[in-house]
Amino acid sequence: MNIVVCIKQVPDTETQIKIAGDGKTIATDDIKWVMNPYDEFGVEEALRIQKAKGGEVIVVGAGPKRVTESLRTALAMGADKAVLIEDDGLYGADPLAVAKILAAAVKPLSPDIVFLGMRAVDDDAGLVGPALAEFLDMPNLSVVTKVEVGEGSVTVQRPVEGQTLVLEASLPAVISAQKGLNEPRYASLPGIMKAKKKPLEVKTLADLGLDKAGKAEIAALTPPPARAAGKTISGETAQELAANLAKALREEAKVI
Amino acid sequence: MDFTIPENYRLMAETVRRFVKQDLDPISRQVEDEDHIPEEIVEKMRELGLFGLSIPEEFGGLGLGTLGECLVYEEMSKTNACFRTRIGTNNGIGSQGIVLDGTPEQKDYYLPKLASGEWVACFALSEPEAGSDAANVQTTAELKGDEWVLGGRKHFITNGDVADMACVFCLTDKSKRAKGGITAFIVEKTDPGYFVGTIERKMGMRGSHTCELIFDNCRIPKDRVIGGDKMIGQGFKTAMKTLDKGRLTMGASALGSAQKLLDLSVDYAKQRVQFGKPIAQFQAIQFKLAEMATNIYAARQMLYHAAALRDSKGTSIIKEASMVKLFCTEMANRVADEAVQIFGGMGYMKDFPVERYYRDLRLTRIYEGTSEIQKIVIARELLRG
Numbered sequence A: 001m002n003i004v005v006c007i008k009q010v011p012d013t014e015t016q017i018k019i020a021g022d023g024k025t026i027a028t029d030d031i032k033w034v035m036n037p038y039d040e041f042g043v044e045e046a047l048r049i050q051k052a053k054g055g056e057v058i059v060v061g062a063g064p065k066r067v068t069e070s071l072r073t074a075l076a077m078g079a080d081k082a083v084l085i086e087d088d089g090l091y092g093a094d095p096l097a098v099a100k101i102l103a104a105a106v107k108p109l110s111p112d113i114v115f116l117g118m119r120a121v122d123d124d125a126g127l128v129g130p131a132l133a134e135f136l137d138m139p140n141l142s143v144v145t146k147v148e149v150g151e152g153s154v155t156v157q158r159p160v161e162g163q164t165l166v167l168e169a170s171l172p173a174v175i176s177a178q179k180g181l182n183e184p185r186y187a188s189l190p191g192i193m194k195a196k197k198k199p200l201e202v203k204t205l206a207d208l209g210l211d212k213a214g215k216a217e218i219a220a221l222t223p224p225p226a227r228a229a230g231k232t233i234s235g236e237t238a239q240e241l242a243a244n245l246a247k248a249l250r251e252e253a254k255v256i
Numbered sequence B: 001m002d003f004t005i006p007e008n009y010r011l012m013a014e015t016v017r018r019f020v021k022q023d024l025d026p027i028s029r030q031v032e033d034e035d036h037i038p039e040e041i042v043e044k045m046r047e048l049g050l051f052g053l054s055i056p057e058e059f060g061g062l063g064l065g066t067l068g069e070c071l072v073y074e075e076m077s078k079t080n081a082c083f084r085t086r087i088g089t090n091n092g093i094g095s096q097g098i099v100l101d102g103t104p105e106q107k108d109y110y111l112p113k114l115a116s117g118e119w120v121a122c123f124a125l126s127e128p129e130a131g132s133d134a135a136n137v138q139t140t141a142e143l144k145g146d147e148w149v150l151g152g153r154k155h156f157i158t159n160g161d162v163a164d165m166a167c168v169f170c171l172t173d174k175s176k177r178a179k180g181g182i183t184a185f186i187v188e189k190t191d192p193g194y195f196v197g198t199i200e201r202k203m204g205m206r207g208s209h210t211c212e213l214i215f216d217n218c219r220i221p222k223d224r225v226i227g228g229d230k231m232i233g234q235g236f237k238t239a240m241k242t243l244d245k246g247r248l249t250m251g252a253s254a255l256g257s258a259q260k261l262l263d264l265s266v267d268y269a270k271q272r273v274q275f276g277k278p279i280a281q282f283q284a285i286q287f288k289l290a291e292m293a294t295n296i297y298a299a300r301q302m303l304y305h306a307a308a309l310r311d312s313k314g315t316s317i318i319k320e321a322s323m324v325k326l327f328c329t330e331m332a333n334r335v336a337d338e339a340v341q342i343f344g345g346m347g348y349m350k351d352f353p354v355e356r357y358y359r360d361l362r363l364t365r366i367y368e369g370t371s372e373i374q375k376i377v378i379a380r381e382l383l384r385g
């Protein structure tokens, strides 16, 4: 069973995001880049399936040279090989273009399963998974919290409004991971040493037979509105406090 | 000058940062109260490879350079200090005698066990009469037939209670002492006549135990001299080489804790409101933060430079290592003192971690060579020849 995991590198969720001078991009100077947390679930699941079924786990990422570090992290967790698509033409690629590029890189690897995160924590579009499935002509299983691999098929679970949807598809298939799928392992220190020696192949768009990536232009970025100061509810007794709180929630916050 | 940190070291520091945040910090208070690290956490440390940082790859360790090891310690020290102490003796003083001077057989037998964390090692040099004057050890060893017989008492031995083996420094020739009269031995937990004595009550470092070790007619096989027969009488050199390496990692530990205290202080100063504004708006507090940050920056450059120097030279750097230990530990103690001040009364309360760092950091100026001893070493190097 060969498994491919697509990895995006994103700003660490603890990073304070600032908009750059052009008003269209974010300032990248102080950003710490990490593997998209949802992709980590994909890597972990792939490694667990590999342990049970054998085969190879290959991680694929697209972006600038720094993405190597996230691919190495996946190799350190236990993946066997990595492919980095690095090309100036990638700059500003939109989700559809990214899916097309990933599809071109993934197809020759003939995977049985392709994992990716259900969304990336930076632009939150959640489009690459379904688009990739389309380009690869594989069933798309989104927002998955449980995976069971059968003979030539896979059964997954997706939480929907307190219920669980059980889906079955034939393999190969594309599965996008949701939080709760598993608890990703750490890249152990011995794993990091081993990862240094694992193959990491770099490809350009031309290598994949593609031209410059298409892009939807970002017109402008604006920061979320500054949070207003909190309000202190006053009152003499517990009853009075509760009454004033309820009043404020109903009349000012309009939430009840 | 190239200041880039190799990718694998950055990744390791990141793993440790996450481990600290997800697994260690949440229980650091519990560990403090119970004076004990849960076994499942020790197991996670083993899985992460934290016990074998400095042990060569051929013996199952990671064979990290000094810089890599320092980066790991820096991150490990941004939480309760007992966690780094738990891995500290295997990576540092407990194993290095064998790494540096052990026979091939000793390396094959002991190092893989220490690298995996299956065994814990401790370093037993200090005695009631031999502190800074380490050559004044009174514990003796005498060769009787096929066995060495050890007699005496070591004290203040970190991880002595959990150790499976100890590197023990004994007097084998009273007339020679440091100049050919001290020998390093490996003593195993199960050796007859070896006992763990008092577990000390300390100012801090709860979760890590410091013990007395007693050798009462303790008999060990002849081949337990570190480095074999040719090293009989050469143990003091082994001890000094071992301690020399630890000075940089000790500096890194102090630095990590200082950085954590600065981060906590900045957050607190922005939140704590007095006289109608956050205390971070008072210049008196700003100046404290500015000085803390500047000292930390200086300490970090010094540490990384010394570590890179040691890695490129491949030999010990006696003067610089002592300078790093001296500067980083004294600096971190000043930072801790100012952090308590910025936190005010909260800095004195056990509900915040600041007072714990204050107590734990105090030790770094004392063990593995006091600040005064570091100055003696630096001056001796300066005035040499």
Ligand SMILES: Cc1cc2nc3c(=O)[nH]c(=O)nc-3n(C[C@H](O)[C@H](O)[C@H](O)COP(=O)(O)OP(=O)(O)OC[C@H]3O[C@@H](n4cnc5c(N)ncnc54)[C@H](O)[C@@H]3O)c2cc1C
Residues within 6 Å of the ligand: B122, B123, B124, B125, B126, B130, B131, B132, B133, B155, B156, B157, B158, B159, B202, B205, B210, B363, B366, B367, B368, B369, B370, B371, B372, B373, B376
């Ligand atoms: C928590 C803890 C853990 C420890 N772990 C270990 C361990 O694992 N293994 C081990 O072997 N030891 C260990 N030690 C012992 C430690 O290394 C010694 O405490 C340290 O070297 C100082 O020795 P001392 O306590 O005897 O102080 P002393 O040597 O008595 O020093 C007292 C004071 O005199 C000063 N002084 C001494 N000589 C001079 C001089 N020539 N010039 C100027 N000033 C001087 C010292 O700097 C100090 O300020 C540990 C100690 C502690 C507290």
